[in-house]
Amino acid sequence: MTATTTDVRLPGTGLPAGLAAVRAHLAPVLATVAERARERERTRELPAEEVRLLAAAGFGAVRLPVADGGAGLTVRELAELLVDLGRADANQPQLWRNHVAFVEDRLWHRDAPGAERWLARVAAGDVVGGAWSQKAPAPGEEAVATRVDDTADPATVTGTKYYSTGSIYADWITVTGKDTADRDVLVVVDAHDPRVALHDDWDGIGQRLTGSGTTLLDAVPVAPDGLYADGGRSPHQEIVFQLVLLTSLAGVAAAARDDATAAVRRRVRNYPQGLAAAPREDAIVQGVVGRVAAHAAAARAVVLAAADAIDAGLERLAADPAAADVRTDEAGRVPVTPEPLRDAAVATWEAQLVAADAALRAGTELFDALGSSAVERGTQFDRHWRNARTLTSHNPLPYKAALVGDWYLNGTDPFPWARRHAAP
Incomplete structure (x- = not known):
């Protein structure tokens, strides 16, 4: 983990600005990802090291403005990089999917409390996963088993999530649930908290290395500035x-x-x-x-x-x-x-x-x-x-x-x- 909930004054990734410069900057890492992808697919060995290499090189921060330690890339330029990454290893864009969405959300709501703290973590190389899906109790009903106790200080979240793509590689995990008033909320938790259990039990025929397994949360504290009563989502x-x-x-x-x-x-x-x-x-x-x-x-x-x-x-x-x-x-x-x-x-x-x-x-x-x-x-x-x-x-x-x-x-x-x- 590259940042704590209280200290985000960390060295940046040295990310250059502009697509051409970023491509050149990331080329050695993408070469490593591609070189190892076939063998990892054969042995089903999670590419945790490659994710960290990408994070350290600033891949997760490319959409941030240059002034915030990013590369200032457009969505199209990000998409070009993701296609490059998918060409190297098809698992990689998907395992970064929750991170990409979280960055878009924080950029859209950057005037909200705590947004700058999260953007600073992203600029420092932190990775964000997601744990949103869970089993529905009946056809057509929305699964609501994950509960957020927002009366506690700090708030806590308890529940079981499936298809937690990317979370096994992450520093932070976004979790959806219901608060004590039964309203939809999204919270962010420390992926390394001992009350978080991450299981690599995704058993699909493909995309085997996305870390889309089960997440168990047992009264896990919510990070400061990590509770979004309205979901904290961007319109896109x-x-x-x-x-x-x-x-x-x-x-x-x-x-x-x-x-x-x-x-x-x-x-x-x-x-x-x-x-x-x-x-x-x-x-x-x-x-x-x-x-x-x-x-x-x-x-x-x-x-x-x-x-x-x-x-x-x-x-x-x-x-x-x-x-x-x-x-x-x-x-x-x-x-x-x-x-x-x-x-x-x-x-x-x-x-x-x-x-x-x-x-x-x-x-x-x-x-x-x-x-x-x-x-x-x-x-x-x-x-x-x-x-x-x-x-x-x-x-x-x-x-x-x-x-x-x-x-x-x-x-x-x-x-x-x-x-x-x-x-x-």
């Missing part, structure tokens, strides 16, 4: 959460292209019915690699277009901050997307449909350019499809397609939870 939080998953998908497609290219170049024997002695000179094989490369290009393009739309929406909100305050429908019942961010939401859901298809196709079609040796476990080529399938399963595509279609047909708010059903 949901969109950013999804964008990070999309950067992982774009990274998967790029890594599949890289593996296909390198494997074909190494091959010295072609199929008997091949069009050339060397596989790399065979037009059929070239066409397969070309299609995989096109899938990677398509995924990257739509993800960066969505990030551009988010930047544009944030510029509009900066010019009209009051537009972000309209967060429920006319009856005050369901959340809505602030009007300046609706194009960004639609662009992100559209990107999800394209990037998911592209990554899944890239992870499958690369095998058409290779021989039976490509399916040996040692190649780990199957990780691309497994990772893409797991990422895509977070948000079933038919529902996102329906949101997009409803928007174009009927102008319906694209916020994904606006039509959430209630328990029968």
Whole structure:
């Protein structure tokens, strides 16, 4: 852990400003991540050291303004870095997902009490995880088992969370729950507190190293300035959460292209019915690699277009901050997307449909350019499809397609939870 709840006057990460400089600064770390990713996938060894290398290099602070010790990057520039990171290791963007959202929230609410303290921790290299999901008691009902005792001093949180992505690597964990008045709250706790138990029991077919396991909290003290009665969320939080998953998908497609290219170049024997002695000179094989490369290009393009739309929406909100305050429908019942961010939401859901298809196709079609040796476990080529399938399963595509279609047909708010059903 790089900071305590009372001392954030720590040396910064030495992060340079601007995307080109940050890329050069992070290049050695990304090379290390890529070099180790295949073996870690094979052995299921968590990349804790790589996360710390990224944190120490300032990866978690790139969105902070330069004056705050960051690199001053836009959302699009952050997305470009995340695609680079996903190309090196598809687990990495997702395990940073809660951190990215927390930084966006604190930047949006930087005038709130304690915001500067959290931004200073981020600038110093601290990592933030999240523990939000838990099992619902009945169909359609919201799980509320995690309780925050805000009458205690300090407040405490008790409960069990699942899919705690990134928390096993983190210094701080954001936790959702209900306070003593049964209101939704978000709190931040010290990940290293002995009353926090983190279990690496995520058993998915892909994204195996994201640390998306179970978190147990037993009357854990809430950090100072770490209780948000309204959730402390930024208006673009949901969109950013999804964008990070999309950067992982774009990274998967790029890594599949890289593996296909390198494997074909190494091959010295072609199929008997091949069009050339060397596989790399065979037009059929070239066409397969070309299609995989096109899938990677398509995924990257739509993800960066969505990030551009988010930047544009944030510029509009900066010019009209009051537009972000309209967060429920006319009856005050369901959340809505602030009007300046609706194009960004639609662009992100559209990107999800394209990037998911592209990554899944890239992870499958690369095998058409290779021989039976490509399916040996040692190649780990199957990780691309497994990772893409797991990422895509977070948000079933038919529902996102329906949101997009409803928007174009009927102008319906694209916020994904606006039509959430209630328990029968």
